[in-house]
Amino acid sequence: MKGIAPKLAVAVLGATFTFGAISAKAAAPEYGGNLNIVVGSKIPSYDGHIESTFGMIHPIRPFYSLLIRENPDNPASPTDFVCDLCVGSVPQGTEGGTKFTFKIRTGVKFHDGTPLTSADIKASFDKVVNPPKGIASNRKAYFKMVESITTPDAETLVFKLKHPSGTFIPAVAMPFNFIYSKKDLDTHGYTWHQKNINGTGAFSFVEHVQGSHVKGQKNPSYHHKGRPYLDSYTALAAPKMSVRLQAIRGGRADIEFRGFPPKARDDLVKALGDKIKVQESDWNCVLLASPNHEVKPFDNPKVRRALTLAIDRKSGSKYLSNIAIVKTPGGIVFPQHPMATPMSELKANIAGYSDDVAASRAQAKKLLKEAGQEGLKFTFLNRGVDQPYKIVGTWLLGQWKKAGMKVDQVVKPTTPFYASLRKKGDFDVSVDFNCQSIVNPIADVSKFLPSAGNNYANFEDAKLESMYDELLKAGTPAEQTPLLRAYEKRVLNDLSSQMITLWWYKINPHRSYVKGWKIAPSHYLNQSLDNIWIDAAEKKRQGVN
Amino acid sequence: MATSELPNEEFVLPKQKTIWDTLLRMLRRQPLGSAGALVILIMAFAGLFAEQIAPFDPEMENFEYMLSPPGTVHEEAGKVFYFGTDSFGRDQLSRMIYGARTALLVGFTASFCGAFLGLVLGVASAYFGGTVDLVLQRVCDVFMAFPLIIMALAIVSIFGTGVEMVIIAITIPFIPNCARVVRSGALALKELPYIDAARSVGYSHVRIIMRHMVPNVMAPFLIMLTAFVGQAILTEASLSYLGMGVQEPTAAWGLMLQGGAEEYAESAPWVPIWPGVAITLAVFGFNLFGDAVRDVLDPKLRSQV
Numbered sequence: 001m002k003g004i005a006p007k008l009a010v011a012v013l014g015a016t017f018t019f020g021a022i023s024a025k026a027a028a029p030e031y032g033g034n035l036n037i038v039v040g041s042k043i044p045s046y047d048g049h050i051e052s053t054f055g056m057i058h059p060i061r062p063f064y065s066l067l068i069r070e071n072p073d074n075p076a077s078p079t080d081f082v083c084d085l086c087v088g089s090v091p092q093g094t095e096g097g098t099k100f101t102f103k104i105r106t107g108v109k110f111h112d113g114t115p116l117t118s119a120d121i122k123a124s125f126d127k128v129v130n131p132p133k134g135i136a137s138n139r140k141a142y143f144k145m146v147e148s149i150t151t152p153d154a155e156t157l158v159f160k161l162k163h164p165s166g167t168f169i170p171a172v173a174m175p176f177n178f179i180y181s182k183k184d185l186d187t188h189g190y191t192w193h194q195k196n197i198n199g200t201g202a203f204s205f206v207e208h209v210q211g212s213h214v215k216g217q218k219n220p221s222y223h224h225k226g227r228p229y230l231d232s233y234t235a236l237a238a239p240k241m242s243v244r245l246q247a248i249r250g251g252r253a254d255i256e257f258r259g260f261p262p263k264a265r266d267d268l269v270k271a272l273g274d275k276i277k278v279q280e281s282d283w284n285c286v287l288l289a290s291p292n293h294e295v296k297p298f299d300n301p302k303v304r305r306a307l308t309l310a311i312d313r314k315s316g317s318k319y320l321s322n323i324a325i326v327k328t329p330g331g332i333v334f335p336q337h338p339m340a341t342p343m344s345e346l347k348a349n350i351a352g353y354s355d356d357v358a359a360s361r362a363q364a365k366k367l368l369k370e371a372g373q374e375g376l377k378f379t380f381l382n383r384g385v386d387q388p389y390k391i392v393g394t395w396l397l398g399q400w401k402k403a404g405m406k407v408d409q410v411v412k413p414t415t416p417f418y419a420s421l422r423k424k425g426d427f428d429v430s431v432d433f434n435c436q437s438i439v440n441p442i443a444d445v446s447k448f449l450p451s452a453g454n455n456y457a458n459f460e461d462a463k464l465e466s467m468y469d470e471l472l473k474a475g476t477p478a479e480q481t482p483l484l485r486a487y488e489k490r491v492l493n494d495l496s497s498q499m500i501t502l503w504w505y506k507i508n509p510h511r512s513y514v515k516g517w518k519i520a521p522s523h524y525l526n527q528s529l530d531n532i533w534i535d536a537a538e539k540k541r542q543g544v545n
Numbered sequence: 546m547a548t549s550e551l552p553n554e555e556f557v558l559p560k561q562k563t564i565w566d567t568l569l570r571m572l573r574r575q576p577l578g579s580a581g582a583l584v585i586l587i588m589a590f591a592g593l594f595a596e597q598i599a600p601f602d603p604e605m606e607n608f609e610y611m612l613s614p615p616g617t618v619h620e621e622a623g624k625v626f627y628f629g630t631d632s633f634g635r636d637q638l639s640r641m642i643y644g645a646r647t648a649l650l651v652g653f654t655a656s657f658c659g660a661f662l663g664l665v666l667g668v669a670s671a672y673f674g675g676t677v678d679l680v681l682q683r684v685c686d687v688f689m690a691f692p693l694i695i696m697a698l699a700i701v702s703i704f705g706t707g708v709e710m711v712i713i714a715i716t717i718p719f720i721p722n723c724a725r726v727v728r729s730g731a732l733a734l735k736e737l738p739y740i741d742a743a744r745s746v747g748y749s750h751v752r753i754i755m756r757h758m759v760p761n762v763m764a765p766f767l768i769m770l771t772a773f774v775g776q777a778i779l780t781e782a783s784l785s786y787l788g789m790g791v792q793e794p795t796a797a798w799g800l801m802l803q804g805g806a807e808e809y810a811e812s813a814p815w816v817p818i819w820p821g822v823a824i825t826l827a828v829f830g831f832n833l834f835g836d837a838v839r840d841v842l843d844p845k846l847r848s849q850v
Contacts, residue, residue, distance in 0.1 A: 261808065264808065266812065319608035322632075323611070384789075386788075394794055397793070398604070408792075410792065411706055411793075413789075
């Protein structure tokens with residue numbers, strides 16, 4: 001017996017190493033193949049600098065590179081950024097955090113053969129940060145701290161900031177900051193990229209058939225050596241969710257990057273078993289309810305606080321996560337970010353987060369009575385999109401009803417919905433949302449500022465503005481975190497100016513032969529497709545051509 | 546002077562028909578129409594007495610029972626979800642019953658308003674003729690160029706959603722449809738001597754239209770009316786299904802279908818099936834009843850019967 005134990009141990013170890021080696025071999029990326037993506041939205045234009053829809057990002061982003069990006073091997077981390085067109089690691093700020101020097105890769109070429117230099121990156125960021133008059137830039141506001149962009153040489157790019165800012169690096173990493181060729185901008189003008197594509201991305205443009213597909217082919221001179229693994233990709237337009245779902249189920253498509261509702265995931269898994277892999281993540285999108293402070297009685301903080309007190313976020317998370325793309329309760333900062341307020345603190349300090357829902361609702365009724373608004377009646381404006389707006393909206397109506405309120409719902413298609421929010425202001429309380437790409441807490445919470453262009457609650461509060469100014473100038477997370485907490489308490493508790501419902505939850509079921517892609521906390525992120533490969537044997541096993 | 550008298554023993558008054566006789570006669574002669582009428586009666590009963598017969602509040606969310614199959618018992622209330630529950634745990638049966646109220650409210654209001662306005666416009670158009678007729682008919686042409694659902698969608702897109710807007714959106718396309726049919730009947734009436742006679746004694750236009758012409762075009766009007774109710778219910782359901790009609794949490798069949806058709810057709814088929822069945826039956830019922838009304842009121846078809 002004595003001799004058996006060591007032999008067994010050796011055998012087990014040997015087997016472990018053997019199988020480990022086999023599985024490691026099996027996991028080695030393979031080259032070739034075409035990836036079929038289904039995209040549920042239209043492409044308004046190809047210009048990332050002016051667009052903000054995944055309908056553009058998913059089919060077009062693979063044609064372009066960024067200066068820095070989220071780490072494609074660790075996209076779940078909201079703080080892990082890596083160089084794309086720069087070399088080395090993402091630079092730390094010098095001169096008190098006001099100067100960022102990027103060393104630019106050499107040997108990178110645009111798809112038309114033009115070599116990339118720091119001048120191209122400067123020209124691209126100039127278009128984003130300081131666009132000429134009449135040229136739109138959707139992300140100009142994120143770069144208010146930038147004083148100058150200079151290129152001491154062809155391989156160096158320097159951003160000089162007016163003051164240290166924790167929002168700068170995440171802003172640079174935003175996936176919309178496509179790097180264009182200076183030659184194209186100079187020759188064709190600043191609107192050329194709306195209808196034309198010339199990037200340095202992993203794939204080069206082949207064709208775009210309106211309403212059908214966008215096709216890209218492998219860029220053989222891509223600057224990340226050995227990538228991309230795919231020969232090509234096809235982004236198929238499929239506005240209806242049922243079509244996208246059936247496309248994956250039937251093998252017509254391999255993956256969809258925005259996300260499916262839980263029931264669709266369950267149906268796919270039930271139908272396809274191990275042919276489907278599901279990746280899930282908290283999503284940097286949150287649904288809010290915004291009372292219109294210009295409409296009585298929502299000018300009264302007691303009434304607004306009653307609204308938030310009536311919401312049972314805990315049970316909402318438990319049940320709605322079965323039927324909608326929402327899940328995690330939280331404050332104003334993405335719950336998985338280190339600077340987010342822990343739930344224990346939210347429960348202790350913010351109205352509406354207590355586990356004692358009965359007490360919260362009793363308090364809501366008391367506040368309404370004090371405000372002379374017992375049995376408050378109002379209309380809730382919602383957006384005509386099922387996931388998650390209409391589902392969460394219907395749930396909210398039930399929550400308010402449980403606190404004695406009588407609420408009707410008006411649902412408007414997207415365009416009139418925005419007209420009501422932005423121009424007409426003809427609503428009592430509206431659904432609202434804060435969806436961002438890169439998790440950039442300090443920039444993201446600007447949504448709650450009275451002066452923010454996308455704050456639809458229509459109120460003023462000088463204290464909140466000054467708190468945010470202070471936050472902007474805080475250089476380190478240690479300085480930023482307490483300021484952020486105070487800002488959050490002011491928004492959600494003291495003013496109850498807007499109320500958080502639940503954070504979105506991203507569910508990406510895809511064919512299990514699609515390898516290498518990792519889910520990120522936003523549907524805008526990790527979309528370069530340069531790390532995706534197709535397991536041909538598995539694809540064949542699944543009978544997909 | 547001799548007088549003739551009917552012999553008493555031969556003068557037998559016919560037996561007075563009871564309502565049951567009438568119903569039986571209708572059942573024999575119009576079995577499909579009777580089936581339609583029965584469906585309408587059941588709908589009307591459900592709609593009118595929804596509070597009394599619905600086992601649950603149709604808007605009450607019971608998330609603990611979300612997507613429960615038919616027959617699940619609500620333990621606290623001790624009641625059964627006979628038709629199962631939807632994704633919010635709301636009782637499907639109660640929402641079906643209250644949905645009948647929404648369907649009838651929209652169906653009857655839109656069809657009555659549309660048909661009545663069409664009746665008045667159609668008769669007036671025929672009666673006045675000339676420029677009035679020309680203008681009204683061209684306006685009708687414009688409206689009739691759009692299919693009902695497209696016109697209704699356009700109206701709710703402009704003016705918004707909700708029960709009232711849905712009623713308006715469905716009413717408007719009905720007006721020219723009814724006006725056109727009624728006008729053709731009224732054109733023939735206008736040439737009859739009794740209309741000339743009415744004119745010659747100085748009756749007002751309103752009196753001639755309302756008292757002498759309108760009653761004589763009631764047959765096509767009633768047929769249109771019954772056909773409109775079914776169409777209105779179907780259009781309301783279509784609008785709600787498209788998210789442009791009645792809004793949550795109001796119970797409406799199209800809305801129930803919209804909330805379940807895509808996602809739950811496989812895993813929880815009771816979510817889309819019940820409202821689908823209700824819409825089908827309601828439209829079928831009104832169409833059958835409308836056909837029966839036409840058979841009864843149309844002299845040509847009546848003689849064939």
